Amino acid sequence: MxxxxxxxxxxxxxxxxxxxxxxxxxxxxxxxxxxDLLNLDGNNGQEFYAMLDKQKMNYGWIEGSPEFKQEVAKLYQHVDPENILQTNGTTGANILALYALINRGDHVIAEYPSYQQLYDIPKSLGAAVDYWHIHEEDNWYPDLNELKKLIRPDTKMICLNNANNPTGTILDRDFLEQVVEIARAVGAYVLVDEVYLPLDHPADFTPIVDLYDKGISTNSLSKTYSVPGVRIGWTATNAELADVFRKFRDYTMICGGVFNDQLATYVLRHRDxxxxxxxxxxxxxxxxxxxxxxxxxxxxxxxxxxxxxxxxxxxxxxxxxxxxxxxxxxxxxxxxxxxxxxxxxxxxxxxxxxxxxxxxxxxxxxxxxxxxx
Ligand SMILES: Cc1ncc(COP(=O)(O)O)c(C=O)c1O
Missing domain, CATH: 3.90.1150.10 (Aspartate Aminotransferase, domain 1)
Incomplete structure (x- = not known):
């Protein structure tokens, strides 16, 4: 077991x-x-129904519809829509990334506490997980010197949650750049669960995938967009990682569902x-x-x-x-x-x-x- x-x-x-x-x-x-959602188009949901009307309730688009991928890619500076993969929420995105990349015996460093998936899934896969603690007296930031002590030549991945659950702290760009420097020196991936965005200071937040070629951004419509019921999330990565993830997706989810994909696309189109x-x-x-x-x-x-x-x-x-x-x-x-x-x-x-x-x-x-x- x-x-x-x-x-x-x-x-x-x-x-x-x-x-x-x-x-x-x-x-x-x-x-x-x-x-509320149907009123976003100012026309009683006509736009959404028109989108759905044409669709057969078949499996739909395996990786997410082209429109969905395009809308999501707009949230990043350097991600091709091709490399967005739809998942069952951020939960599904985190599992996909961890399941695809972490092997027994790997070394993983995880911000702690944060979202429990980010340390207990690697552990369940047989990884050795070191906690990178956050400190209340530092506005709940972790300490880069502690990361320097934890990192090893064989560290496979650093897992972060930005902004952090439960504290709400946003790791700023300067801090993330220093994390990337430490990760790059040993070739480690940096997986960042980015499901919480700052609403008032969007410029404070930088997706990891825009900073680092081995950065993996996971996200969904659940928190910032107020639609957790749609159960749609995604991974945003470089092309090489997207190819690795594709193989594992086929075994774990097939697709997000036609209705959910269309609702997610519609919400993203009306995200402003x-x-x-x-x-x-x-x-x-x-x-x-x-x-x-x-x-x-x-x-x-x-x-x-x-x-x-x-x-x-x-x-x-x-x-x-x-x-x-x-x-x-x-x-x-x-x-x-x-x-x-x-x-x-x-x-x-x-x-x-x-x-x-x-x-x-x-x-x-x-x-x-x-x-x-
Ligand atoms: C950091 C974090 N990631 C992921 C999730 C779950 O997200 P989703 O609904 O997109 O699966 C939560 C929910 O509380 C969360 O706090």
């Missing part, structure tokens, strides 16, 4: 998310309904509208969240720069898992306890829930923490 650790965040959310009244645990920017809606939501909620943090002496947050997840430290005299379970039972507020990220004084707080949910969730969280005054 393949050994793999339980997925901390997913186990927690699968168990509790349907019982929450005030769910401020999620990292998606409040999801769009089909009604989706991003404008989300920018407004994120910035509005961020102001509410900052204000709460300034007044709340039992919480301290390294504020994310318009990325939809955050990792506050809570001053409560009980273990964080029990605190979160009781908080949900007694108040209906859902957070993710930090033990899911091996950081037991913190919680993941997704402030990009609908505004009313955020306001009430924070109010109830404060009241609950102050029972310990």
């Amino acid at each position: 393949v050994k793999i650790a339980p997925f901390g965040v997913e186990s927690w959310l699968n168990k509790w998310e349907k019982s929450a009244t005030y769910d401020i645990s999620q990292s998606t920017i409040a999801s769009l309904s089909m009604h 509208q989706v991003l404008a809606r989300n920018r407004q939501l994120v910035l509005g909620n961020l102001a509410i969240y900052k204000d709460w943090n300034d007044r709340e002496d039992r919480a301290s947050v390294v504020m994310p720069r318009s990325v939809s997840t955050s990792f506050p430290k809570l001053d409560v005299p009980v273990d964080i898992h029990t605190f979160c379970e009781n908080l949900l039972k007694d108040t209906g507020v859902l957070l993710v306890p930090g033990d899911a990220f091996d950081t037991p004084e913190h919680v993941r707080l997704g402030y990009c829930a609908p505004e009313v949910t955020l306001r009430e969730g924070l109010k109830r969280l404060s009241k609950y923490m102050h029972q310990y005054d």
Whole structure:
């Protein structure tokens, strides 16, 4: 049997998310309904239906439709549409890259904590994984000197999550260039899960595939674009890597599905509208969240720069898992306890829930923490 650790965040959310009244645990920017989506064209979804109308519900395009690949390629400076491969979400993109490249005995360095796939899948494949820790006192950045100590002549891959789940920290271009320099010296791949984009400062963010020929960018419509239900993501790489991935894709997914491909393409075509809606939501909620943090002496947050997840430290005299379970039972507020990220004084707080949910969730969280005054 393949050994793999339980997925901390997913186990927690699968168990509790349907019982929450005030769910401020999620990292998606409040999801769009089909009604919202169909209104993006200003014509009651005529554009989307016209796209679908012509399609047979066959397997469809194996790697994603040409239109999908073109729309995705526009998100990068140096990626040919040919080298975009559609996947089942970013989850599928990360699995594809790791499954295709990591062998038993390989050395992998993974930013830690971050998205659990990025270290526990390599481990399950038999790799030796070293953690590259992030530090709260450095705005949740990892330390390049520590990377220099971890890197080996045989390091196969460095795995990053930019922006980071759970902290929301964006690794800037200058920092990534230094990571690339270290990776290039030993020929290591750099896989970056880029599912969270900063909404207000897009220039702060540089996809790894635009910086490094052995860079692998993975992404999807799930977070920044508010459509996780479409289950469409992608890998963006050079041609050589795309060829390696093609072989493994044939064994694992065949295609993303005609309906999903067309909806994803339609959303990407209207991305300016989706991003404008989300920018407004994120910035509005961020102001509410900052204000709460300034007044709340039992919480301290390294504020994310318009990325939809955050990792506050809570001053409560009980273990964080029990605190979160009781908080949900007694108040209906859902957070993710930090033990899911091996950081037991913190919680993941997704402030990009609908505004009313955020306001009430924070109010109830404060009241609950102050029972310990
Ligand atoms: C960093 C990161 N990558 C991937 C995912 C899953 O993305 P998708 O819905 O695209 O599979 C998540 C979801 O929480 C995430 O936080």
